[in-house]
Amino acid sequence: MNGTSRILIALVACILVATEDASGRLLDNNCATIDPNPIYVKIDGGKDADIFSNPWMVRVMVNCTAICGGSLITSRFVLTAGHCVSTSHMQVRLGEFDTRYPSKERAFTLDVDKKIVHRNYRKNSHDIGLLRLIQTVMFSDYMRPICILIDEPIGPYSIFNVTGWGKNSRGETPATLQIATLSQTDRYKCIRKFQLEDNMDWICAGSETSDACEGDSGGPLSALRIYQGQRKIFQFGVISGGLGTCNGLGFYANVAYFNNWIAGVIQNFKDFK
């Protein structure tokens, strides 16, 4: 083979990889397709999220107080962190954007009737849980599941968004949903900083300027990906823990590692009373 054709083959291979569609199965086929023209109107160092672009984002409530974030992943299930699941009364608030001005048209609260935490959950490990809503929700512009890919590893991906209403590093709680961009970070930074075990059930991500923080736990780490020609938002992580000071570094339950667990739980509890 001469040099030129080798370069050509390499180029074609690159293009194939770059445009290749994700090929696994979606947990819910109606999951988030991204609007090509978002309307722009924090998380720490973050900024206000687009009012329409995070319809899967929910607040997880215990005894009527929001303690965590979560993500709608089907019409009846919410994914959150294991440490956000409580034995006390739990509810999920859907369709929220600005907590100061709750919109009756878009936001409402539903009781949780089933709570499932991963059986291997312990502090900083297998920090993942599912909440079943007492009834199914109708999808709309404000309420739609985030995409979860089943049967296929989703990586490698390195740039993510993280969304939440959690505190920023000044201890302020923002009223509007915040979004920040993070990149996947060397695992050993997280292992050293948080004394994590070197297992694949978590991923390490961070940024120089923004981070997830207290109250953000359970919320999604997400990224845009092409699936069968459509731009969709996929969930890659669940906010698990980070620096108490909320700057720079955090670890996230690795959704790809748990996708069969998620699909299995939903299958088991779909109709179960």
Ligand SMILES: *[C@@H]1O[C@H](CO)[C@@H](O)[C@H](O)[C@H]1NC(C)=O
């Ligand atoms: C929720 O309320 C119940 C009843 O008042 C109380 O026993 C429980 O400790 C509360 N749970 C939390 C997490 O605050």
Ligand SMILES: *[C@@H]1O[C@H](CO)[C@@H](O)[C@H](O)[C@H]1NC(C)=O
């Ligand atoms: C993060 O969110 C913004 C705004 O919704 C979007 O434009 C951007 O593509 C997202 N980044 C990734 C990595 O998906």
